[in-house]
Amino acid sequence: MSELIPSVLYQLGVGAICGFIIGFAIKKALKLLILLAGIFLSVLLYLGYSGIITINFDRLFDAVKNLFGLGEQISGWLILVISTLPLTGSFIAGLILG
Template structure:
């Protein structure tokens, strides 16, 4: 029989919502800073290239990104599928909600 503890699900939801909110807030702040830094660097490189100071082979630079692949490791765990789905949903919903709120507030 499946044993579902509503208190544990609530704690998981709230904890993941708080973590998601913090990460969402920080993500927006870091993304803004990163966009500024990358933009300034690209403008500087393009300026130096237009002046003939730097020569960049853009085709060769991007060629390493074409052949990448990721492996998907899987692990088997003996738990009931309902418990697994409920835990995943509460953590996922809490994190997503908190992330969106934090990102919006950031």
């Protein structure tokens, strides 16, 4: 039992530190991606309003719905996460704090 505690503490520490670093990087990358997407959509809507282009909103909404249809691919990853719960839990805590 006494040999198990340092191993779990090590996993918790490493998971938290790695999660914090990766979470920080992901947040910065997503902010940049959202900014670029906002600029793109603003230009697209301006061009549509000006009459330079015509936007088919039905096809645009269908494309966005199909883009986010990744739910079935995540289930295999979720089983892996649950099997490594101590490391994953501290990683997610660090990810949220990052």
